[in-house]
Amino acid sequence: MAGLGKLIVVIGVVIVAIGLAVMLLDRMGLPLGRLPGDIFYRGKHATFYFPLATSIVLSVVLSVVLYLIGRLHK
Numbered sequence: 001m002a003g004l005g006k007l008i009v010v011i012g013v014v015i016v017a018i019g020l021a022v023m024l025l026d027r028m029g030l031p032l033g034r035l036p037g038d039i040f041y042r043g044k045h046a047t048f049y050f051p052l053a054t055s056i057v058l059s060v061v062l063s064v065v066l067y068l069i070g071r072l073h074k
Contacts (some may be wrong), residue, residue, distance in 0.1 A: 032057075 052068030
């Protein structure tokens with residue numbers, strides 16, 4: 001059970017770090033969630049929002065970070 005506890009703590013620290021990074025990027029003016037390429041439609045009775053460009057940017061950044069972590073871990 002000690003291993004599970006450590007894993008939960010690590011996951012919590014990672015979530016806090018991601019939250020702080022998002023807050024920092026917002027203060028720096030990076031408009032995550034409002035990038036060109038994000039799909040936004042507002043009709044009379046419905047609103048549809050799909051952050052396509054934001055999803056692609058976050059996917060690329062996360063892929064690079066995980067690749068670097070994997071290379072350093074070997």
